[in-house]
Amino acid sequence: xxxxxxxxxxxxxxxxxxxxxxxxxxxxxxxxxxxxxxxxxxxxxxxxxxxxxxxxxxxxxxxxxxxxxxxxxxxxxxxxxxxxxxxxxxxxxxxxxxxxxxxxxxxxxxxxxxxxxxxxxxxxxxxxxxxxxxxxxxxxxxxxxxxxxxxxxxxxxxxxxxxxxxxxxxxxxxxxxxxxxxxxxxxxxxxxxxxxxxxxxxxxxxxxxxxxxxxxxxxxxxxxxxxxxxxxxxxxxxxxxxxxxxxxxxxxxxxxxxxxxxxxxxxxxxxxxxxxxxxxxxxxxxxxxxxxxxxxxxxxxxxxxxxxxxxxxxxxxxxxxxxxxxxxxxxxxxxxxxxxxxxxxxxxxxxxxxxxxxxxxxxxxxxxxxxxxxxxxxxxxxxxxxxxxxxxxxxxxxxxxxxxxxxxxxxxxxxxxxxxxxxxxxxx
Amino acid sequence: xxxxxxxxxxxxxxxxxxxxxxxxxxxxxxxxxxxxxxxxxxxxxxxxxxxxxxxxxxxxxxxxxxxxxxxxxxxxxxxxxxxxxxxxxxxxxxxxxxxxxxxxxxxxxxxxxxxxxxxxxxxxxxxxxxxxxxxxxxxxxxxxxxxxxxxxxxxxxxxxxxxxxxxxxxxxxxxxxxxxxxxxxxxxxxxxxxxxxxxxxxxxxxxxxxxxxxxxxx
Numbered sequence: 001x002x003x004x005x006x007x008x009x010x011x012x013x014x015x016x017x018x019x020x021x022x023x024x025x026x027x028x029x030x031x032x033x034x035x036x037x038x039x040x041x042x043x044x045x046x047x048x049x050x051x052x053x054x055x056x057x058x059x060x061x062x063x064x065x066x067x068x069x070x071x072x073x074x075x076x077x078x079x080x081x082x083x084x085x086x087x088x089x090x091x092x093x094x095x096x097x098x099x100x101x102x103x104x105x106x107x108x109x110x111x112x113x114x115x116x117x118x119x120x121x122x123x124x125x126x127x128x129x130x131x132x133x134x135x136x137x138x139x140x141x142x143x144x145x146x147x148x149x150x151x152x153x154x155x156x157x158x159x160x161x162x163x164x165x166x167x168x169x170x171x172x173x174x175x176x177x178x179x180x181x182x183x184x185x186x187x188x189x190x191x192x193x194x195x196x197x198x199x200x201x202x203x204x205x206x207x208x209x210x211x212x213x214x215x216x217x218x219x220x221x222x223x224x225x226x227x228x229x230x231x232x233x234x235x236x237x238x239x240x241x242x243x244x245x246x247x248x249x250x251x252x253x254x255x256x257x258x259x260x261x262x263x264x265x266x267x268x269x270x271x272x273x274x275x276x277x278x279x280x281x282x283x284x285x286x287x288x289x290x291x292x293x294x295x296x297x298x299x300x301x302x303x304x305x306x307x308x309x310x311x312x313x314x315x316x317x318x319x320x321x322x323x324x325x326x327x328x329x330x331x332x333x334x335x336x337x338x339x340x341x342x343x344x345x346x347x348x349x350x351x352x353x354x355x356x357x358x359x360x361x362x363x364x365x366x367x368x369x370x371x372x373x374x375x376x377x378x379x380x381x382x383x384x385x386x387x388x389x390x391x392x393x394x395x396x397x398x399x400x401x402x403x404x405x406x407x408x409x410x411x412x413x414x415x416x417x418x419x420x421x422x423x424x425x426x427x428x
Numbered sequence: 429x430x431x432x433x434x435x436x437x438x439x440x441x442x443x444x445x446x447x448x449x450x451x452x453x454x455x456x457x458x459x460x461x462x463x464x465x466x467x468x469x470x471x472x473x474x475x476x477x478x479x480x481x482x483x484x485x486x487x488x489x490x491x492x493x494x495x496x497x498x499x500x501x502x503x504x505x506x507x508x509x510x511x512x513x514x515x516x517x518x519x520x521x522x523x524x525x526x527x528x529x530x531x532x533x534x535x536x537x538x539x540x541x542x543x544x545x546x547x548x549x550x551x552x553x554x555x556x557x558x559x560x561x562x563x564x565x566x567x568x569x570x571x572x573x574x575x576x577x578x579x580x581x582x583x584x585x586x587x588x589x590x591x592x593x594x595x596x597x598x599x600x601x602x603x604x605x606x607x608x609x610x611x612x613x614x615x616x617x618x619x620x621x622x623x624x625x626x627x628x629x630x631x632x633x634x635x636x637x638x639x640x641x642x643x644x645x646x
Binding site (some may be wrong): 099138141144145148220221222223224225226227229230242243245246247249250255260262263265268270271272274275276297306314315322325326327328357358 | 437438441444445455456457458459460462463464468469470471477478489490510514537543544557558563594597598600601
């Protein structure tokens with residue numbers, strides 16, 4: 001029976017040359033859900049499959065891998081099944097052996113996929129825009145300008161030669177030239193000393209240019225206010241923090257303990273998204289964004305309990321938005337746990353943002369402004385007990401030279417008074 | 429004539445170049461803008477949250493690494509949890525007891541409960557958190573309220589096991605709660621479960637908790 005089947009398959013591909021176009025259609029209809037040609041997805045990458053497996057093996061595996069494993073007990077098939085933690089491939093008995101050949105032919109000849117931005121990549125760090133296009137553009141502009149300059153020179157030279165040969169025709173061009181100021185300024189203004197006029201013009205133009213250039217360079221260059229990059233997973237703070245009223249700390253859990261508020265581990269996402277897949281919104285499919293979490297974790301929601309996590313996790317390359325330069329120190333726990341600041345003080349109304357945007361400049365002046373006016377909540381805050389006691393003692397003694405002194409007997413203490421303006425607090 | 433033409437062209441071109449350069453400095457949308465001296469902005473040393481390039485040495489190109497297997501960081505002995513994430517481990521966790529030197533008076537239990545638990549379980553443990561209200565697929569009706577006898581009598585060790593590994597729909601909270609924080613949360617859960625069950629319908633208990641009661645009496 002089996003040999004007859006084999007004979008059928010081998011005769012099948014000697015008679016008909018496999019049709020790669022039909023193979024493409026079949027591949028897209030049947031395989032594309034789990035396989036890619038150059039990338040391992042739910043199933044393995046298929047490029048070069050004809051070199052790894054014999055045609056007969058492929059026919060049996062693709063048409064009914066379950067039977068192939070359990071009845072034929074093919075060792076390679078069992079090994080493949082185990083490699084994927086028992087995540088079985090679907091059975092495709094509707095495909096004829098010829099169809100399988102066509103699919104293999106298509107995979108053989110399939111062009112390489114264009115290298116698009118890979119959404120989830122092996123952690124390449126965080127950052128940044130690709131500026132290549134801009135550089136190409138600038139180079140082109142520079143080259144074109146040089147070409148234009150050369151052409152203009154050539155044209156002038158040619159005309160001069162022509163004028164020397166034929167002065168009548170070029171009389172206008174040969175006539176003594178009026179200076180720039182003579183032409184452009186009315187009446188006697190144009191007759192003034194051109195050097196003086198030039199210097200004057202330079203001052204007129206350069207003062208505002210310098211002023212605006214300076215302002216631009218301090219308010220825009222290296223200030224990332226307005227930066228709202230597209231993240232690898234379209235996580236909506238508006239939905240999670242806004243509508244579902246989740247506490248920011250549910251995910252940014254180290255904000256009270258550490259310098260960093262921390263990006264949550266995907267395990268935090270899975271606390272809910274193990275169950276929440278939004279299949280009702282996507283015609284029974286798992287939401288594509290939630291699928292990215294699964295891909296990153298190499299998690300198979302249909303897998304056997306205890307074997308759902310594969311061995312090939314790929315960290316998500318979240319893009320960092322709020323970024324202080326390395327030479328400035330900032331500590332989240334100091335501001336949130338001790339200073340009792342809310343997240344929104346610096347990050348703005350995050351709970352209303354679909355895509356997170358930096359709303360503040362994070363410049364030093366912005367820090368200092370806040371330090372100057374922010375009252376430190378010293379009462380009922382154990383971190384400030386010593387300070388509070390000292391301030392109270394100063395007030396009780398009516399010590400007017402004390403910086404904590406205020407005539408009405410209340411303790412007025414800003415962050416600035418508590419060292420919030422010391423250079424070495426943040427730059428050391 | 430042609431001289432002024434080319435002059436105009438120069439001015440036009442240089443304006444374009446200048447504006448392209450200016451606008452690319454400004455950060456908008458996907459563009460982070462330009463910096464003066466990137467060397468001063470990005471740490472040359474490895475830092476976990478300010479990584480610029482792919483790490484050539486560490487797994488997955490990440491600066492962060494997992495601790496060497498079998499090692500325990502100083503002061504983190506209580507992270508060692510001998511029980512396994514399965515039914516046997518859950519049953520064995522009955523005997524787990526909170527460390528005796530923990531202080532519960534600092535309000536941390538309530539504070540942490542209101543960060544990590546209320547999203548599903550609600551302020552009073554009635555399973556009426558915002559996530560449960562809006563995500564029907566989690567089927568909160570089948571969950572037991574904290575005031576239910578089951579939760580009241582549930583050994584603390586078992587709750588600790590659940591917080592560490594997760595159970596059913598609930599995921600592991602081991603990465604966000606330290607062991608001592610877990611015990612403080614458990615203490616607060618027990619406080620909630622000792623509340624008197626209100627006989628008359630209470631202020632803001634949604635229908636889900638009514639459904640809850642009926643499933644329990646059945």
